[in-house]
Each structure stands twice: as structure tokens, then as C-alpha cells.
Amino acid sequence: MNHSSNHALDAPFAIEIKDLVKTYRSSFKKETFKAVDKVSINIKAGEVYGLIGPNGSGKSTTMKALLGLISPTSGLCKVFGCDSTKVDARSEIGFLPENPYFYKHQTSSETLKFYGNLCGMRGKYLNNKVNELLELTSLTHARNRRLGGYSKGMLQRVGLAQALIQNPKLLILDEPTAGVDPIGSREIRDLIFRLKEEGVTIFLCSHLLEQVQEVCDRVGIIFEGQMVNEGTLDELTAIENQHEVILENADEGLLESISELVRQHSSSGAKIVSSQTPRSSLEKLFIDTANNRKNKKS
Amino acid sequence: MSVSPESFKKTSFISLARIGVIASHTFTQLVRMKVFYFLIAFVILLWGAKQVIFQNETGGDTSPEQELRLIKSTGFAAMNMFSMLLALSATALLIPKDIEDRTLYTILCKPVPRLDYLLGKLLGVLALIFVSLVAMDLVLCFFLDQKYSEIIDIQTLTYTRQGMPQDMIEAKLANINAHGVSINIHLASFAIFLKAIVIASIALLISTFSTSTLFTLILTLIIIVIGLIQSDAREYADTMAKFGVENQLSKISLMVAVFFPDLQFLSIEDGVIDGHAVPLSIMGRITILSLFYLAIYVILSWFTFRKKEF
Numbered sequence: 001m002n003h004s005s006n007h008a009l010d011a012p013f014a015i016e017i018k019d020l021v022k023t024y025r026s027s028f029k030k031e032t033f034k035a036v037d038k039v040s041i042n043i044k045a046g047e048v049y050g051l052i053g054p055n056g057s058g059k060s061t062t063m064k065a066l067l068g069l070i071s072p073t074s075g076l077c078k079v080f081g082c083d084s085t086k087v088d089a090r091s092e093i094g095f096l097p098e099n100p101y102f103y104k105h106q107t108s109s110e111t112l113k114f115y116g117n118l119c120g121m122r123g124k125y126l127n128n129k130v131n132e133l134l135e136l137t138s139l140t141h142a143r144n145r146r147l148g149g150y151s152k153g154m155l156q157r158v159g160l161a162q163a164l165i166q167n168p169k170l171l172i173l174d175e176p177t178a179g180v181d182p183i184g185s186r187e188i189r190d191l192i193f194r195l196k197e198e199g200v201t202i203f204l205c206s207h208l209l210e211q212v213q214e215v216c217d218r219v220g221i222i223f224e225g226q227m228v229n230e231g232t233l234d235e236l237t238a239i240e241n242q243h244e245v246i247l248e249n250a251d252e253g254l255l256e257s258i259s260e261l262v263r264q265h266s267s268s269g270a271k272i273v274s275s276q277t278p279r280s281s282l283e284k285l286f287i288d289t290a291n292n293r294k295n296k297k298s
Numbered sequence: 299m300s301v302s303p304e305s306f307k308k309t310s311f312i313s314l315a316r317i318g319v320i321a322s323h324t325f326t327q328l329v330r331m332k333v334f335y336f337l338i339a340f341v342i343l344l345w346g347a348k349q350v351i352f353q354n355e356t357g358g359d360t361s362p363e364q365e366l367r368l369i370k371s372t373g374f375a376a377m378n379m380f381s382m383l384l385a386l387s388a389t390a391l392l393i394p395k396d397i398e399d400r401t402l403y404t405i406l407c408k409p410v411p412r413l414d415y416l417l418g419k420l421l422g423v424l425a426l427i428f429v430s431l432v433a434m435d436l437v438l439c440f441f442l443d444q445k446y447s448e449i450i451d452i453q454t455l456t457y458t459r460q461g462m463p464q465d466m467i468e469a470k471l472a473n474i475n476a477h478g479v480s481i482n483i484h485l486a487s488f489a490i491f492l493k494a495i496v497i498a499s500i501a502l503l504i505s506t507f508s509t510s511t512l513f514t515l516i517l518t519l520i521i522i523v524i525g526l527i528q529s530d531a532r533e534y535a536d537t538m539a540k541f542g543v544e545n546q547l548s549k550i551s552l553m554v555a556v557f558f559p560d561l562q563f564l565s566i567e568d569g570v571i572d573g574h575a576v577p578l579s580i581m582g583r584i585t586i587l588s589l590f591y592l593a594i595y596v597i598l599s600w601f602t603f604r605k606k607e608f
């Protein structure tokens with residue numbers, strides 16, 4: 001496959017959501033409630049797009065509409081130019097639902113085979129794909145255990161593997177790192193990077209902002225069903241006129257002379273906003289500790 | 299490669315392979331829920347029925363048949379109950395469970411038409427019931443045949459001792475013969491399977507629009523009960539009509555029959571317990587009727603499930 005940029009230009013959008021509205025009727029009162037309100041998103045082939053917003057802001061609803069699980073009240077959703085209410089649209093989509101549960105009676109390799117079969121895959125080709133995906137999601141050691149005994153993070157990885165089974169061109173991930181430990185979520189992030197290199201379009205959503213930051217080309221912010229902001233991460237977050245310097249082994253004297261230097265430039269408006277010892281983040285500490293353990297073992 | 303709509307693989311509307319995948323998955327799921335354990339209970343039950351010996355004070359020769367009848371009626375009652383329970387609960391539980399666990403999301407997000415999903419689930423349940431009924435049918439035949447040989451041996455001995463002539467003995471034994479293992483047992487088992495088909499497809503329909511498992515179970519049960527008593531109601535109406543009592547009951551019950559299957563009509567095991575042979579025309583009729591109900595309920599299920607939102 002060739003995903004060079006000039007081709008991507010004349011390709012239709014991988015995802016085209018236009019003025020999507022989804023209203024739910026609350027069962028007790030007559031009033032309707034707009035879970036998604038005129039959301040439009042266009043995602044180019046090969047792009048990684050992150051939808052962020054608080055709980056209940058309509059992220060999952062948008063994804064369900066894109067998958068044909070619900071039909072839009074108005075507006076339309078297209079996947080590679082194909083209306084998403086059609087079954088055909090799903091042949092190129094891999095979906096990881098929020099908190100995925102699978103059949104507890106199956107092992108992970110049975111689960112992957114089952115989903116592969118549903119996509120019309122058979123025989124040796126499927127077996128190879130299953131092995132490859134189990135390896136990719138580091139589940140090979142647990143492949144013959146029933147999912148009933150899997151942890152949340154492992155289920156999440158089964159979910160990812162399942163989504164990838166038919167080599168879809170588009171991956172839709174609903175809260176891919178929710179409830180997963182920092183190492184697991186890092187692995188998922190790395191996996192997303194890898195898939196991106198292979199040219200897979202990825203549409204993910206999350207309410208945890210840090211996790212999205214590094215992977216997304218573009219980010220949309222959704223709030224109470226409405227898209228409130230959209231752009232590249234740099235556009236959205238950069239504080240253009242600030243710069244961060246982190247020093248190591250700097251003594252008092254050096255710090256003093258730096259402050260002095262800055263004071264000399266104060267005519268141009270330069271000033272030190274803050275100066276402190278940076279704290280290792282709890283996440284970093286967690287990962288370092290785990291890595292140390294692992295290194296000691298091996 | 300630019301991705302255009304033409305590059306999509308066409309997903310066929312109905313694919314037997316895909317239905318087979320879902321059906322065999324459902325079958326495995328049920329097997330792993332250990333439903334086959336009831337077979338042990340069934341064996342014990344029939345073994346118990348086989349031990350029963352009717353004391354006969356008068357010295358008449360009706361009791362040997364009674365003992366065979368007992369085995370048959372116990373067997374058929376258990377088969378009926380089990381297949382109904384399974385058809386009802388498995389179908390009513392599986393789809394709501396898929397929705398609650400969100401496993402349905404992952405299935406419908408693959409290129410799987412919703413009709414294929416429904417048919418797969420239904421066929422999986424029916425396959426399980428079929429296999430169980432075959433097993434129970436064999437168990438029943440085994441015990442029936444054992445009892446039959448025992449009775450024949452004992453009776454031949456008794457009659458010979460009584461000094462009965464050979465041709466008379468044979469005539470008496472022929473009477474018992476009608477209660478032995480024959481094709482009719484299998485036909486009755488098959489009719490039980492047909493009933494299970496109808497019940498499972500009703501449960502399927504209800505579970506496609508119901509929002510709770512309990513509701514599905516109760517509503518399906520009500521329909522089963524209506525199905526079991528409606529022929530009595532019709533009979534009652536006919537009797538009243540003969541006496542010249544005008545009533546709407548017969549009209550109503552006809553309308554009922556359109557929407558609620560007459561399960562009594564599908565039952566032929568009573569005749570088989572009595573030792574009658576089942577005419578093929580009746581088998582043909584009940585098979586066609588059941589398949590007709592199946593088709594209607596599946597189409598209705600698909601209708602409600604097609605646009606269902608999750």
C-alpha cells in the first residue's frame with residue numbers, strides 16, 4: 001500500500017462527519033436531550049485524531065454513529081466515502097469499545113479467531129494473523145487462558161488485537177487507555193505510533209488529556225455535545241512567548257548569574273516566571289521502578 | 299492507494315458461513331455453561347422409571363404395557379420440559395447478555411449484518427437442543443428396549459406356564475410390541491424439537507425489543523401458556539356452538555392462533571405413549587406449521603432488530 005501524501009490528498013476523507021445530531025428522549029420526561037449537537041469532523045487518511053472531552057460529552061455517541069450502532073437524528077457519517085449505516089462500511093473499521101468485555105468462556109486466541117471468522121478470514125492466514133496479534137499485544141503467554149480470568153489491562157489488549165484482526169484501514173478507539181496502568185497505557189501509545197507509521201487512520205477519544213497529547217496529529221475538544229475547539233496540538237496548547245529550561249547539577253552561583261543575565265534583558269520584557277526543582281511525576285516514578293525491577297530480574 | 303468506495307468488499311446480505319460461525323460460537327458458549335449435565339439427571343430419572351413394577355392383583359395382563367408407558371411418558375415429559383426451558387432461557391438470555399456486556403458492539407462492528415447475527419444465535423441454541431434431544435431419545439430407547447425385553451421374557455414364561463397355545467401367546471405379545479422401540483418414538487422426539495423451534499423463535503422475537511431479561515422470560519412464558527391452552531379453549535367454544543350458544547370465543551381463538559402458535563397441535567407424544575403409529579401426513583403438517591411460525595418470528599425479529607440502537 002502506498003500512503004504517500006499526494007495520494008492522500010485526492011483520497012476522500014477517511015472519516016467524514018457532517019452536522020451530526022443525536023437526540024435521546026429521556027424516558028420519564030417528554031423532553032429530548034441532545035447527546036451530540038451538530039458535530040462535524042473530517043479526518044484525512046493516515047491521520048491520528050483525538051477527541052477529548054469530559055464524561056458524558058458525547059464522544060462515545062459520535063463513535064457509535066460512525067459505526068452504525070445508532071442512526072443519526074440528522075446529519076451524516078461516512079467512512080472512506082461509504083455511508084456508515086451500511087454494513088460494507090464496517091469491513092475497513094476496527095473498533096475498540098469503552099471497557100471492552102468479550103465472551104468469558106473463550107480464550108484469547110479463540111476470541112481472535114472468532115472475530116477473524118466473522119470478517120471472513122479462514123485457515124492458515126487467520127492463524128498467522130492471530131499469532132502475530134497475540135505477540136503484538138504481549139498476550140502470547142496467556143493465549144490458552146479463558147478471558148474470565150483476565151485483568152482489565154489484558155482485556156483492553158484483547159480488544160485492541162480484536163480490532164486489528166482484519167487489517168482495517170481505520171481504527172476507532174474509545175478510551176483506549178482508561179483503567180490501564182501507566183506501563184500498559186504506554187504500550188498502547190507505542191502501538192498507536194506504530195500503526196500510524198503503517199498508514200492506519202486512527203480516531204480515538206479520551207477524557208484523560210495527557211495520554212492523547214503525544215499521539216494525535218489533531219485534537220477536537222467536545223463539550224456537552226458541541227465541538228468547541230479543534231486544531232493541531234501545538235496550535236491548541238503552545239504558550240508562544242515562553243520557554244522552559246531544565247538544568248542539571250547547577251550550583252547557586254550559576255542560577256544567580258542566569259537571573260542576572262535575564263535581568264539585563266528585562267528591557268525587552270524578558271523575565272523568569274518560575275524557578276524550582278522539578279518533581280519527578282508519579283507516573284515516571286512508577287515506570288522507572290518497574291523498569292528497575294525488570295532489569296534486576298533479567 | 300487511494301481509498302474509494304469501490305474498494306470496499308461487498309458484504310453479502312446473508313452468508314451461511316458467517317451464520318455458521320456465530321451458531322457454533324453460541325453452541326460452544328452453551329456447552330461451556332455446562333447445560334449437558336442435565337443428561338445425567340435424565341439417565342437417573344429413566345433408570346428410576348424402569349425400576350417401577352406395577353403390582354397386578356387381578357392377574358390381568360395390562361400392567362406390562364403400563365410399565366412401558368410410564369417410561370415413555372416420563373421420558374417425553376422430561377424432554378419437553380428440558381427443551382422448552384432451554385429454548386426459552388437460552389434464547390431470552392443470550393442476546394440481552396450480549397447487549398449488556400457490549401460484546402454485541404464488537405460483533406456488529408465487524409461486517410456482520412444484523413440478520414446473520416440473529417440467525418446465528420437462534421441456530422446455535424437450536425443445534426444444542428437438537429443434540430440434547432437426540433441424546434435423550436437414545437437414552438429413552440435404550441431403557442425402553444431393556445424393559446421391553448425383560449417383559450417379553452417374563453410374559454412368555456408366565457403364559458407358557460399357564461399352558462397357553464403358541465399363537466395366543468404371540469397375539470398377546472404383539473400387544474406389548476406396540477409399546478416397544480419404534481420409529482414413532484423418534485418422530486415424537488422430533489415433534490418436541492419442532493415445539494422448541496417455535497418457542498425459541500418467540501423468545502428471539504421478544505428479546506429483540508424487550509429491555510430486560512426478566513420481561514422476555516415472563517412474556518415468552520405467557521405466550522407458551524396461551525399456546526398450550528388455546529386448543530382447549532377452541533374445543534370448549536365448539537361444544538358451546540353445538541348447543542346453540544352463540545359466542546365470540548371461536549372467532550377470538552382463531553385470531554389468537556394467528557399470533558400465538560398452537561403448541562398442543564404440535565404435540566404428538568400422547569399418541570405415541572398410547573402406542574399408536576404416527577401418520578406421515580401429520581408429521582408433514584406439523585413440520586410445515588412449525589417452519590411457518592419460525593419464518594414469521596424470524597422476520598419480525600429482524601424487523602425490530604434491524605434499526606435497534608445500542
Ligand SMILES: Nc1ncnc2c1ncn2[C@@H]1O[C@H](COP(=O)(O)OP(=O)(O)O)[C@@H](O)[C@H]1O
Nearest residue numbers: 024035053054055056057058059060061062608
Ligand atoms: N441510549 C441512551 N439513552 C439516553 N441517553 C444516552 C444514551 N446513550 C448516551 N446517552 C447520554 O448521552 C450523553 C453522551 O454520552 P456518551 O457519548 O457516552 O459520553 P462520553 O463522552 O462519556 O462517551 C450522556 O449524557 C449520556 O447520558
Ligand SMILES: [Mg+2]
Nearest residue numbers: 059060098174
Ligand atoms: Mg464514552
